[in-house]
Amino acid sequence: MTTTLKPLVLASLLALSAPALAATVTCGGNVMLGTVDSGVVDRNVSGGCINDLIIDTPNHWGNHGQFVSHVSQVTLDLLRQRAISAQERSRIMNAAARSEVGKTLNLRVLGINDFHGALQGPTGTLDGKPVGGAEYVAGHVRKLRGEVAHSLFLSNGDLIGATPLVSALFFDEPTIEVMNAMGLDINTVGNHEFDKGKAETLRMQNGGCHPAQGCLDGDGFDGARFQFLAANVIDQATGKPLFPPYKVFNFKGNKVAVIGTVLKTTPSIVTPSGVAGLTFLDEAATINALIPELRQQGVRAIIASIHEGGNETPATPSYNDCNNLTGPIVSIVNALDGEVDLVMTGHTHQPYICQISKVNGQPVTVTAGAYNGRFITVADLTLDTQSKDVIAVTAKNQPTYRDPGMDVAGVKAIVDRYDALSAPLRNRVIGMHTATLSRTANAAGESFLGDLIADAQLHATKKPGFGQAVVAFMNPGGIRADIPYASSPAGEGDGNITYGEAFTVQPFGNSLVTMTLTGRQIEVLLEQQFTGCTAANAPADFNYPAGDTGQPFNRILQVSQGFSYTWDNSRPACDKIDPASIKLNGMTLDPNAAYRVTVNSFLADGGDKFYMLQRGTDRLGGAQDIDALEAYLKDYGVVDPSSYPEALKRIQRVN
Secondary structure (H helix, E strand, O other): OHHHHHHHHHHHHHHHHHHHHHHOOOOOOEEEEOOEEEEEEOOEEOOEEHHHHOOOOOOOOOOHHHHHHHHHHHHHHHHHOOOOOHHHHHHHHHHHHHOOOOOEEEEEEEEEOOOOOOOOOOOOEEOOEEEOOHHHHHHHHHHHHHOOOOEEEEEOOOOOOOOOHHHHOOOOHHHHHHHHHHOOOEEEOOHHHHOOOHHHHHHHHHOOOEOOOEOOOOOOOOOOOOEEEOOOEEEOOOOEEOOOOEEEEEEOOEEEEEEEEEOOOHHHHOOHHHHOOEEEOOHHHHHHHHHHHHHHOOOOEEEEEEEOOOEOOOOOOOOOOOOOOEOHHHHHHHOOOOOEEEEEOOOOOOEEEEEEEOOOOOEEEEEEEOOOOOEEEEEEEEEEOOOOOEEEEEEEEEEOEOOOOOOOHHHHHHHHHHHHHHHHHHOOEEEEEOOOEOOOOOOOOOOHHHHHHHHHHHHHHOOOOOOOOOEEEEOHHHOOOOEOOOOOOOOOOOOEEEHHHHHHHOOOOOEEEEEEEEHHHHHHHHHOOOOOOOOOOOOHHHOOOOOOOOOOOOOOOEEOOOEEEEEEOOOOOOOOEOHHHOEEOOEEOOOOOEEEEEEEHHHHOOHHHOHHHHHOEEEEEEEEHHHHHHHHHHHHOOEOOOOOOOOOOOEEEEO
């Protein structure tokens, strides 16, 4: 009985003491509606001040009318209680009508791009401080979202693909799980989302274990809880976008659309088998075609998430400026409909905040936040709640400093789990070297690491039964990092090469392909390295697709030992190389003779616009590229850049 009565007694005491408590509340000044003074004295009503009853918090109301209706109801209740007079109510209502409350709504849009599964962060520092790492990116996202009432978190492409071992070993499922934990809202597909083909891209969204390897981490995979977007990627089997073209978000009646597109030239930089059955449309034309559809839905605020970008010319140390931006994104934005209010970009791995004119001549904010989670782009939008359109945009790139207390334990736990699962493979020593093996190219376009990788691929395919190759070519874009001399955090010791370090260099899992080319075809292949050679001016045997514009910049293939040539930058397009300079083991190539050539599977399908390789015959598949490198390091011994055979002397340049 005693136990039962205690709550009743407590409630009675609280009820009796309520007037006394209310009397202690002190109200002062006048009733304020935002910044507008009503002239009515604020006072205590039923234990609280009138100002406390009126909610005029910024971003609370979806429009001004909602706020005025709220004030009308509050003041009507007060009038009925005789807490205010009719005249006072009229003054308060007049002030509410004149106030700015509810006339605008602020939305914060956070963006990352080219994350590439960098769960443990990039190497190096920014402003002298380490940045990145999934748990710190998550902490900055949490803080930035916590500062505002309304927000979105977007990835602008290449969330996955070309990833470190900790993600790639598990088919990038760890990156998807981490982004689920961060609360990512959108991922616009980038070119690297297609590294493993359409089916695997769809699996990232929809879930399910890998069809061949299963779920290597021992549990299932639910897929992304965020939405992939791909407005300009058309599935030829259905005639529809592979993923939704856009997603509309509703913030208290104010609709905001995000349209996602990938660079239309994706097929030229992805293994053709990865984009088989897909058509890639023009970015600006695709976005513009969706504007009327969105307007019919009452959407006036539009964000274009475009996985394409530009470069500052020249680049500046600041990550929040825009010095003479060049590149495809400029012409894309120039062609965009005036309805687009913000453009978030990527692909070029550069940080910038730009103003670029749209087709109507009005400038729009264009952002990019480097790569590997170094920055979070913060764009604050102000919406007019009457027109539903964006009336102001400010943007900056905020570094993801690893400040104390900024890390998110739950995200770190996911990364740590996969790190532990991958450690035995990652930390295994596969070779030794005496100095850093650099991918930095000399003036001719040749790098030491490129030489080493090409030699490894020739070594793996030169024997009978394995291809009988006489030369190997390696694309420079497939060499993703140096191999440092200093020990990795695993503590294997200076001068030891771990599998994890080698995987960071070649993370794509390409297999080797040996094929037959004539001497003339090899000459054409080398000419396809240089800008200016296009379908419009090349001889017919260059195999360019109709309308192809050639390389966007010089892409110098790395070559194996025994192969050499000289190129002259002053010679005309499609004729930069004197055929007499192309030599194999000291002998000039015979244009009519057949040669066995090894490349990776990306190049073999014509990747990076090396279309001549599509004509290679008598193809024979081989080992994975990283396995070829490991085998070569074992057979070669200690790699010393200062004495390595023909290093940086295989390609010569004049002019």
